[in-house]
Amino acid sequence: MASPAALRAIRINHRYEQGPLWRVPLTLSWEAPRSIALTGPNGSGKSTLLTIIAGLLRPTDGEVGFSLAGKAVSPAAWRRYVSALSPHLLPPAELTIQDLLWSYGHFRGLRLSETLLAEIQLGHRTAAPLSRLSSGQRQRLLLALTLAQNTPILLLDEPTAFLDEKWKTFFHQRIQERIQQNSTLFICATNDPDEAALFPETLYLGSHAA
Template sequence: MLAAEDIDCYFVSPEGEVLQALDQVSLAVEDGEFVCVVGPSGCGKSTLLRVLGGLDAPSGGSVRLRPGLSVVPPVAFVFQDFGVLPWLTVRANAAFGLRMAGVGRRLSDRVADRWLGRVGLSEFADAYPGRLSGGMRQRLALARAFASGSPVLLMDEPLGALDPQTRVQMQEHLLELWQQEHKTVVMVTHSIDEALLLGDRVLVMSDRPGTVTDTITVPFPRPRTAGIQDTPAFARLRVRVRQALRGSRPGIPAQRTDGADARTDGGTE
């Protein structure tokens, strides 16, 4: 399980201004749980994720994370901009997490090939990522995260840079992968629909300094399909999240749900 308690996070901007990104954020994620985090731009969602994964140190509070097995990184990140290494082949990119954990080349490549097959990139294994489209790069980033064997995946708007149609496809793909693998996932997203489709719980964060203002349990049974988005229950839940978001940021209308306004979270800048 992954738990954070009373996380505070301060940044000093290049102008010397002190910004508080997170204010007393606590959360606990069960093993195999899929938690989505929504909130206004710049509310510190990305910072929270980075603190959870150990990329940033919190100014106060503590993060507890079950240590990984010796060769497996404890968490694997998936970033919005894919973080694909242009000078490594698709296969070497997929194997990157394992290689960095010290796993040998042959074993890493074998695991990578299996995951490339599962995300439909087998025929590009020897190509360089320059030849891949945005959706394919995102699938590569997912393959890398899954292939690393890490039990915890931290995703920072992993689908935010994709066009709407590809995004819908990737949501379904991700849903399928997760339902087969049952990783522990914390995913930051701008899209309420995405959060409700994928998540077991949706955390709503307030504007900076970020705090968790609401937690919404998503009752839909697993395995889910994208079809649940058309049900009245889904629509009611969507309204509920939108209201929670509006409440978290007085006077400013809630964000649109289609993710069209997705942009990089300013909280880490």
């Protein structure tokens, strides 16, 4: 899983019914290790850009190329190396914590399940489906699972939404640890200035917004 990830987006834009998302098309050339915060007001296209980076959405304009260890790969192959947390990409609500741990354990090599659950104080609820968790509990679980995966691409969309100050501080430390490991292409969309300040670089999308 340690294949360095690189992404090149040339003059991309995405057109919704109301028109193009960005006033000026975006050109990006990002190669791991790199950690970037995406900031900008609501509607500036942070989530859309993350979805494009995840290989889940093809922009209407421009070209996106993905590569792993110097070899060009298809969006479908790229997606297998992406860990992402986004309100637009939630696992089915019927799944239980156990179900999720099994999948991440078998297929993403997570061996920390018990420690992880104890840390986020969900060890007593393993049989609960996601739909029975509070929004804070669900966010803690999914964020912890996302951060624990050792994939070359890590994408977070408003990771500390729904979390109180205590948990925000807890996860900001975890995010900082991942940034310091400095091995991934780590992109985080956020409206929280403290969170953005954890990242060595910021891309402000507000000035691009149409």
